[in-house]
Structures are given as C-alpha cells and as structure tokens.
Amino acid sequence: MITLPRALCALTLTFAAAAAQAEVVVVMSAKSPVTTLTQAQVSDIFLGKLSTFPQGGQAVPIDLASGAAQRDEFYTKVTGRTAVQLKSYWAKQSFSGKGTAPKAVSGDEEMKKLIAANPNTIGYIEKSSLDASVKAVFAP
Amino acid sequence: MKHNTSFTTAFLATLLGTVGASAQAATDLGEHLTFSGFGTIGAVRSNTDQAFFGQDRQPGGADTSVDFDVDSNLGFQLSGRANDWLSATVQALAIKRDEDEIEMQPEWAFVKAAPLPGLAVRVGRMPLPTFVVSDSRNVGYANTWLRAPNEVYGLSMLRRMQGADVTYRRSVGGIGLSATALYGDSGLFTMGMDLDANDVRGGSVQLEIEGLTARASRVVSDVEVGAGLPTERYSFTGYGVTFERGAVVAQAEYVQRRTGTYYNIVAANGWYLMGGYRFGTLTPYAIVSRTTPLFSATRPPMQLFTPLVSEEQATVALGARWDAFDDAAFKLQVERVDTDGTYGISFSGPVSRPATVVSAALVFTF
Numbered sequence: 001m002i003t004l005p006r007a008l009c010a011l012t013l014t015f016a017a018a019a020a021q022a023e024v025v026v027v028m029s030a031k032s033p034v035t036t037l038t039q040a041q042v043s044d045i046f047l048g049k050l051s052t053f054p055q056g057g058q059a060v061p062i063d064l065a066s067g068a069a070q071r072d073e074f075y076t077k078v079t080g081r082t083a084v085q086l087k088s089y090w091a092k093q094s095f096s097g098k099g100t101a102p103k104a105v106s107g108d109e110e111m112k113k114l115i116a117a118n119p120n121t122i123g124y125i126e127k128s129s130l131d132a133s134v135k136a137v138f139a140p
Numbered sequence: 141m142k143h144n145t146s147f148t149t150a151f152l153a154t155l156l157g158t159v160g161a162s163a164q165a166a167t168d169l170g171e172h173l174t175f176s177g178f179g180t181i182g183a184v185r186s187n188t189d190q191a192f193f194g195q196d197r198q199p200g201g202a203d204t205s206v207d208f209d210v211d212s213n214l215g216f217q218l219s220g221r222a223n224d225w226l227s228a229t230v231q232a233l234a235i236k237r238d239e240d241e242i243e244m245q246p247e248w249a250f251v252k253a254a255p256l257p258g259l260a261v262r263v264g265r266m267p268l269p270t271f272v273v274s275d276s277r278n279v280g281y282a283n284t285w286l287r288a289p290n291e292v293y294g295l296s297m298l299r300r301m302q303g304a305d306v307t308y309r310r311s312v313g314g315i316g317l318s319a320t321a322l323y324g325d326s327g328l329f330t331m332g333m334d335l336d337a338n339d340v341r342g343g344s345v346q347l348e349i350e351g352l353t354a355r356a357s358r359v360v361s362d363v364e365v366g367a368g369l370p371t372e373r374y375s376f377t378g379y380g381v382t383f384e385r386g387a388v389v390a391q392a393e394y395v396q397r398r399t400g401t402y403y404n405i406v407a408a409n410g411w412y413l414m415g416g417y418r419f420g421t422l423t424p425y426a427i428v429s430r431t432t433p434l435f436s437a438t439r440p441p442m443q444l445f446t447p448l449v450s451e452e453q454a455t456v457a458l459g460a461r462w463d464a465f466d467d468a469a470f471k472l473q474v475e476r477v478d479t480d481g482t483y484g485i486s487f488s489g490p491v492s493r494p495a496t497v498v499s500a501a502l503v504f505t506f
Contacts, residue, residue: 040314050311052257058224066466080351080385084421084463091505092282094166095178095217096267096275097229097250101166 026138048099062123077140180280182211182501191489272380280503286473289429316348351385407434453484468504
C-alpha cells in the first residue's frame with residue numbers, strides 16, 4: 001500500500017521530470033550500419049520526404065501516439081512543427097496521396113522492441129531509456 | 141521510489157497513448173489497405189441579392205440567404221500498399237462543381253511506383269500541380285484559410301488530368317529540391333460548353349529550405365474549341381511561396397492564365413498574400429487577393445462578342461481557424477469583395493457595390 005507522503009513524492013517527481021523536458025534521442029537498431037544522422041535527415045524521414053537512409057536501405061520511421069509530451073517535444077525540436085501543425089501536414093500529405101503518417105507505438109519499451117528487431121526502423125525515446133538493443137543516431 | 145516514478149510515467153504515457161490512438165484518423169483495413177476521409181460543413185451568406193457568390197465558377201451560390209453548397213464537401217480515400225515501392229490511391233469527392241448541386245465523383249485514382257530512391261511515377265487520374273495546394277485544396281482540415289482565394293484558385297480552367305507524372309526529389313544539406321513532369325488529357329467547362337483539353341503537358345519545380353518553400357509551375361494544353369476550328373493553346377503559369385516557422389504562417393501566389401485567339405476574353409493575372417499567427421489552437425489570418433483581366437489591342441477583339449471568362453475583383457478577408465478538437469477545427473471568415481461593378485470571378489452577375497461575405501465552417505478528418 002502506498003502511503004500519502006510517498007504518493008505525493010512520486011507525483012512531485014513526475015511533474016519535476018515533465019517540467020525539465022526529459023531529453024529525447026533518435027534511435028536505431030544496434031545492428032544498423034547507420035551511425036549518425038543530421039537534423040535535416042531525421043526531419044525528412046519523419047515527414048515522409050526521405051524514404052531511404054543516406055547510407056542506403058529503406059527508412060521506416062516509428063512514431064509515438066499523438067498526445068505524448070515526448071512526441072510533441074521531438075517534432076518541435078526536429079521539424080519545427082507543433083502537434084496541431086503536424087496533423088494538418090499529414091492531412092495534406094495523405095489526401096494528396098503523397099504519403100501517410102508513420103505507424104505509432106504507445107511508449108519507449110514498445111518502441112525499443114520494434115527498433116531493435118528491424119535495422120530499417122528509426123524512432124525516438126527518452127535518453128534515460130537507452131540500452132544495448134538500440135543506439136542513438138541523433139540528439140536534438 | 142524510483143520504481144514508483146517510472147511506473148507513474150509509464151502509466152501516464154500508456155494512458156496518453158491510448159487516448160491518442162483512439163482519436164487517430166485513418167482506419168487500417170487489413171495489412172495493405174487504409175480507409176480515410178475528410179469533410180467540410182460550410183455556411184456562406186453575403187449582403188447582396190444582386191448575384192450569387194460562389195467559388196471556382198460554381199453555378200448558384202450564396203446571397204442574403206445562407207447557402208451550404210459553396211464550401212461543403214465530403215471525401216473518401218482508399219489507399220492500398222502492395223510493397224515498399226508500389227501503392228494505389230482512390231479518392232471520391234462529393235462537392236459542387238459545374239452543376240448546381242453537390243455530386244460525388246471519383247476525384248483521383250492513380251497507381252504510384254517508386255522504382256528508385258527519390259523517384260516516383262504516377263499513372264491514372266490525378267490533380268495538376270497548378271497551385272501551392274492544388275492537391276489538398278478541398279481538404280479543409282489541411283488548410284488554414286476557410287476557402288482558397290478565388291482570385292487565384294478560381295482562374296484555373298483545368299481541374300485534373302488522366303495521364304502520368306514523374307517526380308524526382310533530392311535533399312542536399314538541408315535543402316530539398318523536387319521536380320515534376322506530366323503528360324495527359326483533361327477537359328474544361330466554360331460558357332456552357334464541355335471542351336476537350338488535349339496534350340496537357342508541363343511540370344513544376346520546388347525548393348524547400350527550413351520553413352520556406354518556393355515553387356513554380358506551368359501547364360499547357362491544346363483545347364478543342366469546336367469542329368473545324370483550330371485548337372486553342374491554353375497555358376497556366378504559377379509561382380508560389382510558403383513560409384512556416386514557429387507561430388508564423390505566410391503564403392503568396394501569383395498566376396497567369398493565357399490563350400492565343402481568345403486572349404481578350406481569357407487572359408488574366410491573379411495574386412494573393414496570406415499571413416497568419418498561431419496562438420496555440422487559435423490561428424487568426426488575413427488575405428488580400430486580386431485578379432485582373434488582360435487586354436491586348438493586337439489580338440482579336442473577342443470581348444465585343446462574348447463576356448469575359450472572369451472580370452476584375454479584389455478581396456480583403458479576415459478569418460480564424462480554431463483547432464477545437466483532435467480531428468476537427470472551426471473556421472470563420474469575413475471578406476469584402478469588390479468587383480468594380482462587374483461580376484468579378486466569384487459572382488453570377490454584376491454587383492454594383494463591394495459585397496460583404498461571411499462564412500463559417502467545420503472541417504474534419506476521419
């Protein structure tokens with residue numbers, strides 16, 4: 001059973017973490033030959049403008065579901081677009097047949113599992129979630 | 141303690157993820173098919189009963205009684221993806237076109253192949269790359285404004301084509317470059333006649349640097365104006381710039397419509413400037429736009445026998461988009477349309493004084 005002070009402490013920490021805007025890193029499978037990407041390349045891949053990595057190979061971006069604070073931070077920093085702008089952008093792209101928004105997962109763990117298993121995928125997680133299965137290729 | 145915090149974070153993330161996922165537009169139908177759609181419910185009212193107000197040369201339209209047909213539309217899209225390089229898109233759109241009613245038509249149907257990185261080939265029925273938003277003009281949710289400025293978007297006489305286009309896109313050090321070439325057939329509807337527009341050819345080039353996009357396009361076609369008459373060369377040239385950075389959104393276009401023999405009833409220029417600023421979910425914007433018919437003394441005086449395809453018109457519009465929901469937004473636009481006593485390009489007949497037009501719309505995607 002969680003005591004009140006303990007719960008309060010947890011809550012305070014959660015807000016503190018959110019306020020500090022935990023760092024987001026762009027990750028790929030540890031097995032991928034890609035070592036580093038530029039901001040423009042990451043932006044192009046996540047906006048569907050670039051479908052291959054500069055080193056070759058299909059680029060498959062993986063998104064977090066809309067609404068996640070980490071997702072908003074990633075897109076604002078990397079593409080300069082807010083969540084609202086991004087929705088409008090994908091409406092424009094998809095209804096002109098140019099492309100569709102990346103498939104979305106619900107969190108870091110699911111993201112890592114997917115990324116680790118496929119060297120063509122690219123995603124973003126909180127820096128503290130980094131482990132041996134994935135590697136950081138860009139830090140905004 | 142640490143365990144507790146990460147649990148809370150994970151829980152919140154899952155919760156947010158679930159809410160986000162449930163509100164996600166587009167529905168996957170199996171592994172290869174996606175169904176999605178968009179729509180606008182729009183109401184328009186003007187302060188004049190002298191003529192009807194519409195867009196894109198629609199018959200009928202709004203006067204002092206509210207009209208729902210000018211802006212309302214509903215689109216369904218089915219996209220299929222066979223593999224990494226082959227896909228197909230079919231879009232059906234219900235909108236008011238040349239008839240005085242909203243009618244569902246297959247807007248586009250094309251197969252797209254990407255045989256090499258950066259290269260895309262499309263074959264089928266598709267939009268012409270005439271404007272900055274020619275292919276998403278009817279998708280209210282994708283645009284800031286309530287309605288594309290008719291002084292520019294209403295000038296184009298070709299809507300779409302049956303044919304093929306090739307696009308090559310390349311990124312060099314943060315600069316995106318793309319070029320499209322196209323060829324096909326189209327048709328145009330003017331003065332009560334359906335005319336064949338053959339050998340539609342042209343293309344567009346586009347440059348993107350950070351939030352700035354600049355483009356130029358040109359489409360040329362040989363139009364069959366009647367049995368025994370020589371074909372008429374129709375051309376449409378457009379230049380556009382968009383700028384999006386931070387809270388600022390700005391867009392401008394300049395277009396030229398030209399023909400040969402019928403120059404004095406068809407030739408016209410149009411331009412607009414649009415600027416907006418995002419305050420969170422609210423985006424107020426302003427648009428100024430103008431179209432001007434051209435006259436050449438060295439060309440046949442066709443205007444003596446037949447009315448011009450479009451006349452002088454200038455509009456100042458103020459509006460706002462409010463992203464009230466995840467997949468829907470409200471828009472409101474008030475504009476003052478001055479036709480200099482003519483029918484301009486948005487009215488069915490002459491309007492003696494500048495008209496005030498008020499429009500409201502709900503735009504959505506699913």
